[in-house]
Amino acid sequence: MSTPTSHVIIVAGAGPAGMAVASSLAKAGHEIIILNRDIKFGGLAEYGIFPAKLKLRGGLKKQYWELLERSNVHYFGNVAIGNGKDLTVEEVRSLGASAVVFSIGAQGTKAIGVEGDSAKGVFHAKDVVYHFNRLPGFGDRPFEMGKHVAVIGAGDVMVDISHWLIRYKKVERVTAIVRRGPAERKYNPKEIRMVCANMDVEGIANEVARIKDRLVTVGQNADEILKGLTDEFTKCEPKVSETKMGFKFLASPKRILVDGNNRVRGLEMEDNKLDPKGEDTVAVGLKQYYEFPCDSVVFAVGDKVDETVGLPYKSGLFVTNPNKTGNDPDDALFQAYDETAGKVVDGVFLAGWARKASEGLVGIAKRDGDWCAEVVTKYLSTKTPGSHSGTKIVLDKLASTLTAHKSHPVDLAGLRILESNEKTHWGEDCIGEFKFTNNQEMLKLIESGKA
Numbered sequence: 001m002s003t004p005t006s007h008v009i010i011v012a013g014a015g016p017a018g019m020a021v022a023s024s025l026a027k028a029g030h031e032i033i034i035l036n037r038d039i040k041f042g043g044l045a046e047y048g049i050f051p052a053k054l055k056l057r058g059g060l061k062k063q064y065w066e067l068l069e070r071s072n073v074h075y076f077g078n079v080a081i082g083n084g085k086d087l088t089v090e091e092v093r094s095l096g097a098s099a100v101v102f103s104i105g106a107q108g109t110k111a112i113g114v115e116g117d118s119a120k121g122v123f124h125a126k127d128v129v130y131h132f133n134r135l136p137g138f139g140d141r142p143f144e145m146g147k148h149v150a151v152i153g154a155g156d157v158m159v160d161i162s163h164w165l166i167r168y169k170k171v172e173r174v175t176a177i178v179r180r181g182p183a184e185r186k187y188n189p190k191e192i193r194m195v196c197a198n199m200d201v202e203g204i205a206n207e208v209a210r211i212k213d214r215l216v217t218v219g220q221n222a223d224e225i226l227k228g229l230t231d232e233f234t235k236c237e238p239k240v241s242e243t244k245m246g247f248k249f250l251a252s253p254k255r256i257l258v259d260g261n262n263r264v265r266g267l268e269m270e271d272n273k274l275d276p277k278g279e280d281t282v283a284v285g286l287k288q289y290y291e292f293p294c295d296s297v298v299f300a301v302g303d304k305v306d307e308t309v310g311l312p313y314k315s316g317l318f319v320t321n322p323n324k325t326g327n328d329p330d331d332a333l334f335q336a337y338d339e340t341a342g343k344v345v346d347g348v349f350l351a352g353w354a355r356k357a358s359e360g361l362v363g364i365a366k367r368d369g370d371w372c373a374e375v376v377t378k379y380l381s382t383k384t385p386g387s388h389s390g391t392k393i394v395l396d397k398l399a400s401t402l403t404a405h406k407s408h409p410v411d412l413a414g415l416r417i418l419e420s421n422e423k424t425h426w427g428e429d430c431i432g433e434f435k436f437t438n439n440q441e442m443l444k445l446i447e448s449g450k451a
């Protein structure tokens with residue numbers, strides 16, 4: 001029930017960041033309208049986090065259901081914002097809410113920018129992750145990986161992709177291609193447990209020996225580093241395939257090598273050395289090149305935001321207010337900023353991976369959402385309560401705009417129908433829980449369930 005001090009807030013994007021913003025502001029008594037591209041809520045918690053992490057995913061799902069069941073929260077799935085989508089940014093802004101928070105994640109793809117990157121067998125990690133998590137548009141597309149897969153990256157996403165290749169695709173070999181050395185690996189040691197039963201420990205020892213001299217020049221002890229790396233191969237998940245996993249260190253892909261059918265046959269790799277940079281190191285190319293044979297390549301090097309949405313954008317990020325106020329938590333800035341006009345976009349905020357692409361785990365995205373809610377609350381305190389349209393007026397305008405655009409929003413009742421149908425199929429799918437992989441199928445089901 002809205003109170004005289006409550007406002008209508010639109011939250012675009014129902015991932016961990018958006019759900020945190022929505023939760024804080026709903027608990028403060030505001031009316032929340034959630035618009036989400038996917039039919040289902042959760043963002044990467046539903047379509048990114050590895051399927052086997054049932055406890056983490058289940059816990060988040062439970063919290064999100066509780067939030068959506070509040071009477072002051074109104075959910076609209078299958079509503080994408082952007083030019084040529086269900087609603088433009090301007091249409092969302094003109095619905096009459098007091099503030100709009102964009103927590104739409106980092107949906108753009110970083111250009112790989114090496115020759116041959118459009119060859120068959122070159123993939124972006126996000127697409128692969130969406131595929132194995134059954135996101136409509138990706139779940140039913142074939143991802144032919146071949147026998148030997150090179151995964152570019154040294155973070156948790158590299159480990160997740162390797163996990164899928166080992167556990168489900170059961171490929172012969174996975175090689176993580178790492179620009180710097182083993183000491184600069186970025187994955188969480190706990191994550192490596194998912195794949196360490198398949199590690200080619202002898203091959204890894206040979207690889208570290210190969211680069212030993214280059215480690216010594218920056219004061220790194222190769223033996224100690226190898227021990228640290230392999231000591232983490234404990235409490236490994238049981239082995240389910242004969243896949244061998246290894247690493248190629250101090251290596252940068254320069255060119256994708258293709259066969260006569262434009263299919264990946266390998267990588268042209270440049271050897272790197274390490275140079276000190278303060279407390280850290282940087283990789284410096286040595287202009288020594290070699291061929292590295294593989295059948296497919298997955299780039300797990302982070303994402304950027306989707307510049308086509310229509311929010312101010314620069315260099316992979318949506319632009320936020322550069323003028324620190326000192327009031328924002330952690331001096332983190334959440335208001336969208338129009339550089340051409342030289343001012344903030346009034347009432348428009350950013351949170352989570354939409355604000356800082358590919359930064360951190362769910363906990364960080366949630367914290368960002370909480371902070372954003374604090375900033376929005378301060379902003380609302382400068383607005384006169386009741387000066388904006390009431391919830392019904394905003395919801396009616398939203399409904400008529402979506403109808404005019406022939407959109408098919410999915411509400412809470414629709415989500416419930418979907419959930420109960422998916423449950424009846426549990427156990428049928430190798431990823432542990434059943435998911436429909438296309439929107440038409442889901443919409444048909446929801447419509448028939450309502451009848």
Ligand SMILES: Cc1cc2nc3c(=O)[nH]c(=O)nc-3n(C[C@H](O)[C@H](O)[C@H](O)COP(=O)(O)OP(=O)(O)OC[C@H]3O[C@@H](n4cnc5c(N)ncnc54)[C@H](O)[C@@H]3O)c2cc1C
Pocket residue numbers: 012013014015016017018035036037038041042043044045048049050053056079080081082103104105106107129157160309351352353354359360361362363364365
């Ligand atoms: C492969 C992978 C594995 C991960 N594993 C873990 C893990 O094991 N543990 C962990 O804690 N964290 C993990 N993370 C990190 C975690 O998923 C993120 O921190 C978190 O999901 C970011 O939340 P977000 O809300 O900012 O964005 P997202 O989760 O991306 O949510 C964005 C939401 O916005 C919606 N949206 C997108 N575009 C539009 C649009 N144009 N209009 C309307 N809605 C839109 C989407 O439908 C989605 O619901 C992983 C991330 C990846 C990529």
